[in-house]
Amino acid sequence: MSEKRKQPSKSPDALLKQHHYPDTPLIVNRWLVCSIEPANSHTELHCLKIETGTALASEETVFELHGPWRTMNVATGDVVTVHPPPTSSHAVISPTSGAIAVSFPDLLLSPTTLAQSIDCVRRGVLSQYDSPPGGPSDAMTVGVSVHEAIQSVLMEANDPATPPRDVSDLRRRMEELCEGPALDQIKGDGHLLNAALWIDRVLRQGYRVKGVEYTIVSPVLGLRGKIDIVLGGPGRKTMLVEVKTGKLPYAMTSSSTRAQAALYHAAWTIHEGETPDVVVLGTRGRGDEGVVSVEPEPAEIATLLAHRSSLAARVWRLRRGEYSSIDIERLPPRCDWCPHIDMCNLLGSTLDMIHPGPDPNPRAAKAALDVIAEVDREFNEHDTPEWVTPTLRTVSMLAILTPTLVSATVSGPLPSVGQRVVLGTQSMVEGQVVDRDTEASVVTIATPYGQARNADRLDLMPAHDTTKTLRHGPLLGLEGPLGRLLLMNRLPTAVAPLGDQEVAIVAAACAEAALSNAQTTAARHAFTHLISVVEGLPGAGKSHTIGAIVAAAARLGKTVLICTPTRLACGQIVSDVKRAYPDVSDLISDDISTIDLTGSTPPKVNVVAITTHRALWSFHALETFVQAKGLRQFDILLVDEAAQVQTPTLLPPTALAARLCLIGDVHQLGPVVKRAAGLRHTVMDKLLEFESPCITSLSAQYRMNDVICRLSSQLVYDGRLKPANETVASYRLNRFEDFVPSTDLDRSLSRPVSVFDLSGKSPAEVVPDIVSGIKRQYDIPPMQISVVAAYRADVSAIRAALPSIEVDTVDSFQGQTREAVVFVCTSPEGSAATLLGSVRRINVAVTRPRGLLVVVADRSRLGEQEEVRKLVEMAEDAVL
Numbered sequence: 001m002s003e004k005r006k007q008p009s010k011s012p013d014a015l016l017k018q019h020h021y022p023d024t025p026l027i028v029n030r031w032l033v034c035s036i037e038p039a040n041s042h043t044e045l046h047c048l049k050i051e052t053g054t055a056l057a058s059e060e061t062v063f064e065l066h067g068p069w070r071t072m073n074v075a076t077g078d079v080v081t082v083h084p085p086p087t088s089s090h091a092v093i094s095p096t097s098g099a100i101a102v103s104f105p106d107l108l109l110s111p112t113t114l115a116q117s118i119d120c121v122r123r124g125v126l127s128q129y130d131s132p133p134g135g136p137s138d139a140m141t142v143g144v145s146v147h148e149a150i151q152s153v154l155m156e157a158n159d160p161a162t163p164p165r166d167v168s169d170l171r172r173r174m175e176e177l178c179e180g181p182a183l184d185q186i187k188g189d190g191h192l193l194n195a196a197l198w199i200d201r202v203l204r205q206g207y208r209v210k211g212v213e214y215t216i217v218s219p220v221l222g223l224r225g226k227i228d229i230v231l232g233g234p235g236r237k238t239m240l241v242e243v244k245t246g247k248l249p250y251a252m253t254s255s256s257t258r259a260q261a262a263l264y265h266a267a268w269t270i271h272e273g274e275t276p277d278v279v280v281l282g283t284r285g286r287g288d289e290g291v292v293s294v295e296p297e298p299a300e301i302a303t304l305l306a307h308r309s310s311l312a313a314r315v316w317r318l319r320r321g322e323y324s325s326i327d328i329e330r331l332p333p334r335c336d337w338c339p340h341i342d343m344c345n346l347l348g349s350t351l352d353m354i355h356p357g358p359d360p361n362p363r364a365a366k367a368a369l370d371v372i373a374e375v376d377r378e379f380n381e382h383d384t385p386e387w388v389t390p391t392l393r394t395v396s397m398l399a400i401l402t403p404t405l406v407s408a409t410v411s412g413p414l415p416s417v418g419q420r421v422v423l424g425t426q427s428m429v430e431g432q433v434v435d436r437d438t439e440a441s442v443v444t445i446a447t448p449y450g451q452a453r454n455a456d457r458l459d460l461m462p463a464h465d466t467t468k469t470l471r472h473g474p475l476l477g478l479e480g481p482l483g484r485l486l487l488m489n490r491l492p493t494a495v496a497p498l499g500d501q502e503v504a505i506v507a508a509a510c511a512e513a514a515l516s517n518a519q520t521t522a523a524r525h526a527f528t529h530l531i532s533v534v535e536g537l538p539g540a541g542k543s544h545t546i547g548a549i550v551a552a553a554a555r556l557g558k559t560v561l562i563c564t565p566t567r568l569a570c571g572q573i574v575s576d577v578k579r580a581y582p583d584v585s586d587l588i589s590d591d592i593s594t595i596d597l598t599g600s601t602p603p604k605v606n607v608v609a610i611t612t613h614r615a616l617w618s619f620h621a622l623e624t625f626v627q628a629k630g631l632r633q634f635d636i637l638l639v640d641e642a643a644q645v646q647t648p649t650l651l652p653p654t655a656l657a658a659r660l661c662l663i664g665d666v667h668q669l670g671p672v673v674k675r676a677a678g679l680r681h682t683v684m685d686k687l688l689e690f691e692s693p694c695i696t697s698l699s700a701q702y703r704m705n706d707v708i709c710r711l712s713s714q715l716v717y718d719g720r721l722k723p724a725n726e727t728v729a730s731y732r733l734n735r736f737e738d739f740v741p742s743t744d745l746d747r748s749l750s751r752p753v754s755v756f757d758l759s760g761k762s763p764a765e766v767v768p769d770i771v772s773g774i775k776r777q778y779d780i781p782p783m784q785i786s787v788v789a790a791y792r793a794d795v796s797a798i799r800a801a802l803p804s805i806e807v808d809t810v811d812s813f814q815g816q817t818r819e820a821v822v823f824v825c826t827s828p829e830g831s832a833a834t835l836l837g838s839v840r841r842i843n844v845a846v847t848r849p850r851g852l853l854v855v856v857a858d859r860s861r862l863g864e865q866e867e868v869r870k871l872v873e874m875a876e877d878a879v880l
């Protein structure tokens with residue numbers, strides 16, 4: 001078995017540089033070095049599960065071989081032996097240390113899985129369980145048959161004995177190959193004609209098959225898989241074809257398909273040393289609709305490279321993006337058929353354990369630990385190399401799921417506090433050391449800090465049970481008042497009174513904004529209480545109050561970190577404050593990256609606004625900002641729309657602030673959580689369980705007239721929501737003087753709240769008439785009329801019919817005000833009414849308008865939509 005291999009002519013990073021991937025440092029995905037021995041012995045190697053590898057023995061070089069448990073030097077003349085014999089594509093030589101990297105194929109992902117994991121945060125972890133329960137669906141059968149037929153006719157074309165075939169011959173031949181129960185559907189959907197047209201074209205261009213199901217393994221990219229078809233063409237051109245026969249045309253250009261194509265492009269370039277063309281071939285579209293040539297963009301490559309370095313890191317990084325871009329609630333149709341659903345549930349339960357709901361109990365914790373054990377077992381059944389202990393798996397999973405701290409026992413010298421590190425033998429968990437225990441060799445690492453580009457690598461001791469330290473370790477943000485609240489169920493009541501001058505400045509800012517007594521109290525509490533809460537009903541002036549707090553703080557020279565769940569809210573707060581308080585306009589910024597933190601003088605800015613997820617990413621920059629101001633922490637952390645912020649997301653920014661002020665409404669939109677019920681229970685919910693003077697309730701609202709206000713008040717607030725004054729209550733839209741109502745529509749729209757039935761039509765047919773009716777009757781600018789729909793499908797259809805009017809989902813209107821709102825509270829035919837099952841979502845929609853609310857419903861479906869039925873009944877009562 002002993003064999004001596006020569007070094008590949010070019011190192012992988014040289015190839016990367018040569019082929020348009022110049023900035024790619026070589027990071028070996030998951031690697032472990034085999035053993036070495038004198039030429040006449042190789043016994044030790046058999047016990048290691050190394051499937052692949054390479055051996056080096058250059059005359060001049062001394063190589064350092066290292067794995068997680070050993071480091072050895074290979075001297076000139078030594079022979080390195082790997083068992084079973086390696087293939088060069090599986091191994092990489094580290095250009096810096098000269099170490100031999102042997103990749104573990106079972107830790108590599110398929111390109112499809114890796115590409116899909118861009119859309120589904122969990123799929124990366126679950127890739128190894130990719131077989132549908134209950135057998136393949138019809139679509140899969142059709143897809144597979146057509147796919148194989150295409151490969152077969154292309155291969156047959158290589159055979160000199162096959163006569164030349166025109167389009168009809170190709171099509172007929174594929175029909176023969178597809179013979180079976182799915183053939184009728186295949187023919188009906190036009191797959192074979194489309195495929196035949198494409199095959200005819202490439203054959204005429206001189207392309208011939210070089211391989212089908214062509215195996216490609218790329219440790220550098222962290223993937224292995226099979227390219228559906230590799231074609232060689234004139235001028236030594238190579239075309240890589242990804243066949244997506246069962247998919248609809250839009251799948252051809254989806255982000256995951258593009259990612260897959262980019263992966264092929266990169267893998268081929270790196271390992272074969274030539275730049276290929278990549279084509280995604282669909283057959284369901286009309287003609288060329290299904291054929292897409294993909295030229296990966298640098299940004300796509302960069303995204304992939306950012307995701308590649310390990311199974312866990314990929315998913316973890318994706319999860320960091322989740323807070324902004326992946327709305328899990330929009331994925332159910334996908335999840336319903338997703339074969340990973342069972343594993344998803346397991347992970348969901350794990351989440352519940354890590355962030356338990358209101359009453360964490362030992363039984364739930366035990367159940368969740370069982371879940372982790374089960375996940376470990378699953379992983380281990382898949383031939384996991386021994387050194388990848390279940391513990392390591394678990395730690396990476398927990399790190400994926402908890403943006404907090406992990407503790408790990410490390411081998412070798414301990415890094416110092418503050419040092420950025422990568423935990424594990426690859427970029428599994430990035431973070432910064434926040435604590436170290438030299439005796440126990442334990443470091444505590446805060447994740448996710450991101451930006452670990454210059455991090456040092458730490459090796460975990462394989463046998464150590466890191467989960468124990470993880471679970472008992474301190475958690476970032478939990479040492480302070482929030483910790484006492486979450487861990488001990490205790491709310492701090494200590495108050496730090498303000499000095500006279502401070503009281504005067506806060507009072508002045510409140511007076512400038514004409515804050516009510518309750519709003520003024522809420523503003524003062526933000527300065528005096530360790531934790532304060534402003535429960536503000538819709539339109540009760542939460543944003544208005546934040547403005548006064550921020551202005552007062554800026555004038556007092558205090559530092560404030562504002563966190564909001566959305567970028568829109570973030571920008572809105574900053575622009576409102578700048579407009580209302582021009583004197584502090586230079587002291588507030590919503591872009592931490594533009595603040596100069598390197599100068600010798602402290603930055604001028606006092607107030608930084610940032611989205612909650614961005615705060616995780618930019619933790620280090622925020623910390624540097626505070627230090628540059630000569631402080632240890634921000635004076636106040638203000639969290640707007642706090643009812644939407646999950647507890648773990650709140651922990652890192654909390655660690656950066658002396659005081660926490662949460663502002664929100666638990667009856668408006670909540671956090672987007674699919675299964676982990678524990679995450680649904682936010683810090684805001686938790687705080688409202690207390691009766692404490694630190695909670696201020698704002699129930700007098702300044703937005704809606706009395707009729708609209710009554711609707712929300714009855715629907716959600718047990719009558720607590722009231723107009724702040726008579727001017728607000730009696731507000732009506734300004735009607736054109738010469739307007740005379742002549743139709744039923746006009747008469748309905750003359751009331752502040754009205755209900756329209758779809759009567760068998762689609763929202764896109766009904767809404768334009770309603771909007772025209774509003775424009776005819778009321779003197780308001782079109783930008784003050786908005787259409788709000790629960791479902792994206794309705795939003796798209798109505799937008800197409802009403803291009804000049806703002807149409808969007810409920811979620812994008814949270815926090816907004818309009819003169820008139822048309823609320824389409826229907827669900828598209830065939831969809832489950834889940835979005836409308838949420839009274840919180842309905843509440844947000846109906847509390848946007850000042851003067852006019854039009855509810856569009858489908859009476860024939862009210863039986864299936866309990867919350868909508870209630871709304872319609874109350875809206876009709878409101879009209880009377």
Ligand SMILES: Nc1ncnc2c1ncn2[C@@H]1O[C@H](COP(=O)(O)OP(=O)(O)OP(=O)(O)O)[C@@H](O)[C@H]1O
Nearest residue numbers: 514515516536537538539540541542543544702815
């Ligand atoms: N004390 C006040 N005096 C006059 N107008 C006020 C006062 N407080 C708030 N408003 C006005 O009421 C409207 C709604 O206020 P704001 O947007 O701050 O409410 P909100 O609680 O943030 O609403 P939502 O719950 O919808 O996010 C704004 O036009 C604001 O200027």
